[in-house]
Amino acid sequence: MKELPKVIYAWDNKYKVFLLYRNKKKERKIHVVKDFHWYFAVTKEDYEKIPKELLTKYANWSVVRNVDKTEDGYVKILCNRWSKTIYGFLEELKRYGVKPLEADMSLSKRYLIDNEIKIDENLKIGYFDIETDDRNGGIEIGRDRILSWAIVGDDGIEYYKSMEDEKQLLEKFAEAADIFDVIVGWNSLNFDMPYILKRMELHNIDASKLQKVMHVDFMMRLVKLFAPIMSILGLSGFSLNEVSKVFLKREKVQHEEKIYEMYENNKELLKEYNINDCKLVKELNDQMKTLFLMIKECAWTGSFLNKFYVGELLDNYILRDSKQHGHYLPTKPTVEEEAQNRLHKITGGYVKDPITGFYNNMRVFDFKSLYPTIIIGYNIGIDTLNRKIAVQARLDFKEWLGDRKIEKVDFDEWLNFLLEQKKKHDPEDKHYQTAINQYFVKDTKSIISSLVENLLEQRKEYKKRLDTLEEGTTEFANARAMQEVVKELANSMFGITADASSRYYDPLISESITITGQFWNRLSAKLFEGLGHKVLYADTDSIFTAIDDDAIMPELHKKMNVMLNDEVKKIFSLSLEKDLIDLEYEKKYEKLMLLDKKRYIGRLVWSNGKNVRLLHSRGTENVKKDTIKYTRKVFLEMIELILGGYACQEALDYVKKQRKEFFELETPIAEDFTIVKRLSKPMTDYKTFSRHVRLAKTLLKENKIVETKKMKVNWGERIYFIVTDAIDTNGQCLIENFKGKIDKDYYWRIQIFSPMRRILKVVYPDIDWDKYEDNARYEQSSLFT
DNA sequence: GCGGACTGCTTACCT
């Protein structure tokens, strides 16, 4: 193969690389590469540290095959990756102070990067689903036989099989799947795929028959995209039925009978049901273009669909770029190194102690792309950090900070410390100094900063292009997709420098980013206050200040940006032609109750340049899923009344009224008082047993719920319960066992009044709200009023 | 034996 075609998918088998591609006739073909050798790299300086005997020893053990010194600055050590001794070799090298580079790579990943192989975007997609014998009840992967399968192509062609002979059924599935580049299912990573593989194993069918087909679990992607905004979408869960209802206004095919009964008595309905599930997933994708976007991201970064994780995408993207520049990156940490990395806690964003209160005309400013901006501005990267300065500079910073937390340190003291340190460590001004007193060279651009810069630049371009294109056209969809792609990648760059399992992990780097973010935020607070605007709250990249006059806002916004850019450039001697920092004026609340860190609620009237009028809340009870329905209703009602201008006395009367109504409630409805809590881990991992865990224990024994898996993506079951006696640790019942008894005192104190009181205390601080908590105490005190 | 102070666990949220 002279001109390498775009590749659909690639894998390796010890010493061979398999490249799947489409020929001129659009047929799927495999190209096998037999003469590509695995290697890792070390720098030339590191190579000198390796004793010759060590290399000879491992060469004699057939671990080291060859040494390639042809590249600038690096030596490639060609090895037999499948020798177990390789790990001993790498460890031994580390003992000599040698850092093996990119020694974690698979053979195929290495090949794709070295040969700059492009990824094909024209993938043939099949949506698949299986049905299994459900007579035994409960779900256990591979326990019962598969009754049928269906695949629906993106061209709409349907494939379906159902037969007695399961072995043949599975063979047919492998055959049918093989014409697709990728098969897409719903929760298929945890159900369909492992089920099929288990049953294939049972029938001694070679699993490699499915090797050539990538697999995507569509549910997992949607969970990632929509889990944070479920309530906005009106989405209560991620069953296929629920998601279809919300996005497609359609439901799954209804059936009264069990799957097995359909298989026995109503084969047509089973077929319809099975195929329909595939179609639903297809229609979801047709509507949202999710796979289209994922495929774009893969082609852009040089990754494959079945390894679609931000970390993996970025890794490929960075590795390819650095290879082009003739650089090799660190090896991913071993399990032990990763555990070691985790022990070190990295400081994150700045959260100001809020000045709580009920405010008029609260304005929110927001740093656009805060962390990407910092990466670019200070040329941050592993390749630009001056390690010679780093050690002493770190010690100086630690000594100065002492046991204080950085957010508690006086801002001017911090500023002065940094200015002094700059003189000490970098008198010739050859570096950018970050707010954690680390120094990044100015003269060569770091890999990640140029990538992030490129990504942000691209994003601007796509946004510009979007304005010129017509909505609904393919070009528009393309541009928007790419805009999303570059945004996600730029924003994730920080994440991988703080990820203990990543080759880019480095606390000096990630804290250079986060703590400089803290510094910028506090600097902007200082500037706001210099202009007479008191900052009331701030979280990471946002600043809250109350300003009555709308007319001054455009001017203030402009002024703040000029000042911020000037100050930052001056303090850190950033030699930037254009202004990097973009502090946007983002929101206006006509009224806002600022309750606590990460908790506020108010009337939003202006957002991102548009007039709006809606209740907007963060972290308050109405947004939390474990709030009971009754509280949600009363709480929101009270908020509306307060926003509507309730006076103190009116609020007091309202609380009294609510209290009375609640205690006079004769037959509480279960629905109103159900507490919902989710399990987060396997039962054996629990150290304490709260009410929902106690209930779950029994449910688990009775096989009514399934054990929570350790994987992060797989949420545990939700437990719906009611507290009947708060004193008793077993004073709770499941919603289905509700007999009409609730612990009224508990519900009033904890579930209903407590959230209300948090608001009332802030809005009407002069009243002693505590006495309305305890029923008995209230009765007593009311005797005297 | 019981209650208050305290610690750490758990869940769910915010940026």
Added chain:
DNA sequence: ACAGGTAAGCAGTCCGCG
């Protein structure tokens, strides 16, 4: 299997107490 920061509620423990 990209991060840290935080509130609230409560389980569990320790301690004092003639």
